[in-house]
Amino acid sequence: MRERAAWAQMMRFALVGVVNTATFYGAYLVLHRWLPYYPAYVLAFVLSMVGSFFLNTHFTYRTRPTWRKFLLFPLTNLTNFVVTSVGVFVLVEWAGTDERVAPLVAAAAAIPVTFLLSRRILTGAAA
8 A cells, every 4th residue: 555545544544533432422421311331331332333343444444344344343442452451551650651641642552553453354454
């Protein structure tokens, strides 16, 4: 893939991430009016992950959604969780980063990893 096209794809991926985060949080706030916090959190998470799948297939990678891709897509969330969790631990415990800042730094560091994995799952393209 050309460098410029890859850059545009990564920017679309980041935009989908912003939309996904806002969708998740909005859904959580609405659901939490009727549900306890944890069921509201889980349902909002699932809804935003489904939305993220379709936004990424159509907008970011411009590919056709399939059941196989849909079933593999949660691996991107799992990977993001592992990378950010390890990152927060390393930043706080080993690098002495402020606990309020570490999750933001870890989340930013996870973006390229999550991008590459989601691209691999949704398009079959290697890094």
